[in-house]
């Protein structure tokens with residue numbers, strides 16, 4: 507879902523950049539001849555450039571090749587940059603100042619690979635423009651000394667490489683931050699377990715996998731007994747400590763592939779992939795003993811849990827129905843006196 511939104515944003519950003527490029531080309535083609543006298547082939551090259559860019563724009567706009575969208579946009583950028591760059595005086599042109607921006611932009615819109623390609627192309631372009639600066643400046647009719655061209659070529663190359671390296675570090679940090687946000691979005695801040703959103707995400711995946719592999723899947727709903735008393739007698743902060751410690755004990759006791767989430771205030775859910783009901787009963791019994799033997803918080807409090815469990819029934823079953831069945835079993839356990847494991851019918 508989030509990736510989809512990210513993709514749509516990046517698609518819109520690409521379109522705006524290409525539109526801006528077309529607009530700049532149009533201005534250049536219409537206004538520049540009014541200000542300076544240029545050879546006629548400048549106009550022809552500009553029009554050819556405009557035709558190529560516009561056709562690529564249509565390809566990107568209507569998503570004709572969705573997989574190559576970013577690459578196409580880079581090609582558009584290069585088709586615009588290189589002729590404008592060469593025609594306006596190579597390394598000595600004003601356009602050259604914009605070149606170091608491109609590796610960073612490519613990193614932002616595309617990624618590492620795109621930024622690297624742009625960096626390499628621009629570096630080669632600038633080196634060639636420096637070597638052939640005499641011919642390029644001849645075309646524009648401007649006069650620059652070789653020394654000045656070499657000097658500018660050197661600084662441009664350095665800035666482009668720096669921009670490529672910076673783009674890479676920027677992207678690394680950006681990816682880390684995005685990942686952190688994604689994790690926080692599905693995490694319960696108190697216990698560090700998955701919250702309901704995280705549970706839904708993983709539960710759906712596990713149900714799909716159980717359907718395709720025809721393997722069993724079970725669920726345990728856990729509720730701490732008489733937890734209100736802890737809050738009332740020792741305060742909410744001690745209640746919080748108990749919740750954290752119980753969450754730690756449960757998550758350390760389950761297997762690597764099991765999924766544990768905080769379902770509500772003092773309720774937890776464990777999803778057990780590849781586990782039939784009889785094995786789940788044994789696991790729940792182990793958890794019951796672990797919790798009842800442990801002392802919680804600095805007050806050495808004793809706590810117990812009641813558990814309701816159920817197994818995925820391949821015919822006409824879903825996450826909600828499973829949770830409802832486990833909840834019913836849990837309340838049967840509460841009625842029977844708590845600190846026990848109950849199975850759904």
Ligand SMILES: Nc1nc2c(ncn2[C@@H]2O[C@H](COP(=O)(O)OP(=O)(O)OP(=O)(O)O)[C@@H](O)[C@H]2O)c(=O)[nH]1
Pocket residue numbers: 696729730731732733734735737741742743744745746749770771772840844
């Ligand atoms: N400290 C703390 N308490 C919480 C949190 N979320 C829910 N609770 C408390 O959990 C208690 C749940 O109480 P009840 O639903 O009455 O259940 P219980 O006292 O555990 O009794 P039984 O479930 O019937 O055994 C309430 O006092 C809530 O305030 C939390 O994040 N921190």
